[in-house]
Amino acid sequence: MTEAPQWVDEHGRVLYDVFAKDCTSRPTLEHVTGRWGTLAMVALRDGAVRFNALRRRIDGVSEKMLAQTLQSLERDGLVHREAQATIPPRVDYSLTPLGRKTADKLHDLIELVESQMPEVEAARLRYDEAKRA
Template sequence: MSEAPGRVDDEHARLVFDVFAQACTSRVTLEHVTGRWGILAMAALRDGTLRFNALRRRVAGVSEKMLSQTLQALERDGFVVREAQPTIPPKVEYSLSPSGEKTAELLMGLIDFVEAQMPEVMAANARYDEAKGR
């Protein structure tokens, strides 16, 4: 018997995920979300729906190919929603799903923390480089 789209069957509901286990699928999802481009794309989409090129401009430095792959992975994982409108030229917009919004909020906390720590990080870099003779 098949489940309705979007519903989790009982077998999947009983699974236990452990990101520290080598074969756990949560590792792949965590990589999609926290990878270099995933975290930036999700943070950018937190401000609202964006078309592909606007998102690419917001995430400076990402190639078209990498952004496309990142968005596909995040869409497959259910964090990003892709809406293609049948216009000429085609109009494609990206936004966060409800779980994507929650995840982006958590990621923004990390981003804000890291940015606030940058004076200490830069001082630590300088001490390390001096100690290593760089």
């Protein structure tokens, strides 16, 4: 007999359904797939990074948005924050094992999107031309 998935209880009830408005998985999905969450997680795939280095890597993100994004991802168990009591203080961010699995999937998605951009740009041109006509 096969074991039921973790998101189904012993009575067969679904515990997590991202399509349900009150499901606790929905905010996590938003944290991961939001513009800054996706970029932060994929940027952390290469290892621990200091806050300012991460901010430089993610062009266009404000300090406030990056801090909020990292806090959300840390709360969700995807990012680890390590503060060292040095002068000046040093804070490094890295992926947890769960964050690593998630970031790998996001990286695959980014590669897919980037590889399809010529087709996307052609579709945009066709759409815009049809709208002008």
